[in-house]
Amino acid sequence: MSDLTNPVEPFLRSDRMPHIWCPGCGIGTTVNCFARALIESKIDLEHLALVSGIGCTGRVAGYVKLDSFHTTHGRAIPFATGLKLANPKLNVVVYSGDGDLSAIGGNHLIHAARRNIDLKVICVNNLIYAMTGGQTAPTTPGHAITSTSPYGTCEPAFNLPHLVEAAGAVYVARWTTFHVRQLARSIAEAFQKKGFSFIEVISPCPTLYQRRNKLGDGLDTMKYYKEKSKVRHGAPTSEAGLTMTGEIVVGKFVDRDRPDYQTLVRAQLAESLGDRFVEQAEMVCS
């Protein structure tokens, strides 16, 4: 082998490779983009923490060589919120799947967006509960066949960018695993924002979603993303709903500024307490 090493190798726990993700799964690609965004944006890794929940994407916390935490199901955002409030200097990234963030953790997602807590949320959306055997998720598009809906899903699906925009996120973008460079740039951009940033990444699940719906393997899905995705920056998120084989609207939808939770708390306390208000001392971990 050559004397060179993979540029993302310093960000990975190499002893745990190969990872558990199936051949053709896109989660590894998103981790790759995330690592490259960290390299590009020159973030101080000492002040970065990654929190993930349960599910295939929840495994990311175990594979990255950062301060990371693998939380209980759906509670990635509450853990991250606590982490951020206790140590405001930390850059906190929540890296989880659609089932974890929008189903069992849906409540936390909308309230973290409403409060505008300074978190970077990367949601890998494979349109299904993958780790538990391919059940219908809140993001499963209509008519898709899953293990709990053998005749096709009849429920309307969540449009996640629309949901978090309505709840108050300051940065909302969507990419697919095909858009690697754009995704890396988007993650780097989110690090520059103060407030609740949400990046949805559409990813193939060849083992459960694509196989049951006869949509081919991971590579076929990537070709579908290439063919059917349309970059529309600033598009109204209400028009960004997903269907099974239709167009995928991608791009940066929302980039706005709103005071984040800690700014509001500080302002409120300073106003109410006046001279008695003391800034929180810097947290020192030893």
Added chain:
Amino acid sequence: MAKGRVSIVVERCKACGFCVEFCPTKVLALSSAFNSKGYHPPHVVHPEKCSGCDLCGMYCPDFAIYGTKVKTVGAQEVDDES
């Protein structure tokens, strides 16, 4: 002279084919050889075409491939990163 070089970690590969499909200059192809897990890893078929863009490295879900730019100093090739 090739502008880049591809390095492949054969044992990590799961043969998804993303790198082969999305290489802009079509440097790679899946080989007929197996790795120890029974997958067919890619191999370099047109090394002279590689531009070192590292797009294969960005697409790879298994961190098994990466491209590096090669600087040419006189007749001697020097790796960009070293």
